[in-house]
Amino acid sequence: MNRIVRFHALALGLSLALSAQAADKATTIPAKAVSAAEQLRDRAVTDQTAYKVVESLTTEVGPRVAGSPNDERGRAWAVAKFKELGFDKVYTEKVTYPLWERRSEHGAIVSPYPQPLTLTALGYSAGTPKGGLTADVVGFADLDALKAADAATIKGKIVYVSTHMQRQKDGHDYGMGSATRTLGAVLAAQKGAAAYLLRSAGTDAHSRTPHTGVTGFRDEKQAIPAAALSLPDADQLERVLASGKPVTLKLDLDVGFNGTYTGANVIGEITGRKHPDQVVAIGGHLDSWDLGTGAIDDGAGVAIAMAAAKLIKDMPQRPDRTIRVIAFANEEMGLWGGRAYADQHAKDVAKHQLGTESDFGSGKIxxxxxxxxxxxxxxxxxxxxxxxxxxxxxxxxxPGGGGSDLSQMHGKGMAALSLTQDGTDYFDYHHTANDTLDKIDPKDLAQNVAVYAVFSYMAAQANGDFGSAPNAFANDGARD
Structure with missing residues (x-):
């Protein structure tokens, strides 16, 4: 009799274990949540919250270069906006990084055909000596040509590297343009160059609006002056170089490192009803470059995430899990906010249900x-x-990479999406003075909000998880 009881108990235990294992394997979203998400989607496409948010940010704060007075104003704006939108919890987390400042910038061809050049200094560039720097120019067709060059041909000269990006829906040419900017500057310095110039990493061929961006310098002792030419000015310089005559340039960049600065990520949460310690993470970066007003890069991303979470908050019942919106600090000069967040929250990676950041403008996903x-x-x-x-x-x-800043948390093991926007014309405006509110289509922005609201809500309501765990996606090859 006892043997039979033990057998049935064993069978029941095995059955329960297999059932639990099956339930763990099959993450599903209940039909009721699917239906609610469809209604959420339909409300979101006509909602104007995101546009009002990015309009407020770009008008009331404007450019938000990391470490500037507007950086601090931007953080205060974000705290106030989260509270205005009704988020349950609003807080900041400190982020410390090198402070780099731009004060003035000028460039010109001295000979053989004297004329001014339209350019902009690059992040973490060194300044030129007082009165400027004048030197001969050596040009290279691309980054590979610079890599192959003999250092003796470079020492003491201004290195110029060309790079030709084409418009792409997914913006994939930026990988080449970004590498030319970041790695090229470092390589030129290592080979003894006096300064570095590149053809802007952009696609606005007919606009004299240079594209800034960060270099690979992190130590001011290793940095050299570095700047980007507008595309027409790069064309002009290339024509002069093609003449075969020696070309001399003068650069006068009043820029450089100025110690360190402590800013902050600003975070707002809609608290989960059943699992408040489990989070769906979304966001954008709050900083911008100083040339424009940071509308598409990345005021739009902050606005999309804030608006999506607010729409979820306004539903009849709170989500099961917490929706966490992160307005990241200083993405532009090296993902400082994203890396700080990942370092601080790595221990909680398994509690991150799913996440991604919006940082590719406001074109339709x-x-x-x-x-x-x-x-x-x-x-x-x-x-x-x-x-x-x-x-x-x-x-x-x-694979999905999680977007720029949240790629760092994905690297720790967070399950992640990539929601790719139409970036066909994104690099016409990226990192330029033309990154302004008029580049945002309110209908396209609302479509983004609908996508973010749907995925965030459905992930929050899922029965089961998406696989977040320490180092869970170390080999998936995701890149954003």
């Missing part, structure tokens, strides 16, 4: 990719079906 555990692919497909009417296709063959 057209593709979703994901890095999740295999057992959660069904839930991703459920999300995909709800956002498909918005024009978003799910590509199951590619």
């Amino acid at each position: 057209w593709r979703m990719t994901a890095s999740v555990k295999p057992e959660a692919r069904g839930a991703i497909e459920q999300i995909a079906k709800v956002i498909e009417p918005l024009g978003v296709a799910y590509d199951a063959t590619k």
Whole structure:
């Protein structure tokens, strides 16, 4: 009799264990949550919250270069805006980084054909000596040509490197342009160059608006003066170099490092009803370059995340998990806010249900990719079906990286999406004085909000997780 009881108890225990294992493997989103997400989607596409938020940021604060007085004003703005939108919890987390400042910048061809050049200094560039720097120019067709060059041909000269980006829906040429800017400057310095110039990493071929951006310098002792030419000015310099005559340039850059600065990530939360310690993480970066007003890069991203979370808050019932919106500090000069957040929250990576950041403008989202555990692919497909009417296709063959700042948390093991916007004209304006509010289409912005609201809500309501765990996605190859 006891043997039979023990057998049945063993069988029951095995059955329960298998059931629990099956439940753990199959992450699903309840039908009720799917229906609610569809209604949320339909409300979001006509909601104007995001546009009002980015209008407020770009008008009331303006440019928000890291460490500037407007950086501090931007943080105060974000705290106040989170509270105004009704977030349950608003707080900041400190982020410390090198302080770099731009004061003035000038450039000109001295010979053989004297004329001014339109340029802008690059982040972490060194300044030129007082009165400027005059030197001969040596030009290279691309970064590979610079890599192959003999240092003896470079020492003491101004290095110029060309780079030709084409408009792409997914903006993939920026990988080449960004490498020329960041790595090229460092390589030129290592080979003894007096200064570094590049053709701007942009696609606005007919505009004399140079594109700034960060270099790879992190130590001011290793930095040299570095700047980007507008595309027409780069064309002009290339024509002069092609003449075969020696070319001399003068650069006068009053820029440089000025100690360190402590800013902060600003965070707002809509507290989860059942699992408040588990979070869906979304956001954008609060800083911008100083040339424009940081509308598409990345006021739009901050606004999309804030508006999506507010729409979820306004639903009849709070989400099961917490929606966390992060307005990251100093993305532009090296993902400082994203890295600080990842370092501080690495111990809680398993509590990050799913996440991604918006940092590619405000064009319509057209593709979703994901890095999740295999057992959660069904839930991703459920999300995909709800956002498909918005024009978003799910590509199951590619990983998701989490966006620029949250790529750092993804690197710690957070399950992540990539929600790719139409960036066909993004690099016409990126890092230029033309990054202003008029570049944002309110309808396209609302489509972004709808996608972010749907995925965040459905992830928050899921039965099961998406696979976040320490180092869970170390080998998925995701890049944003």
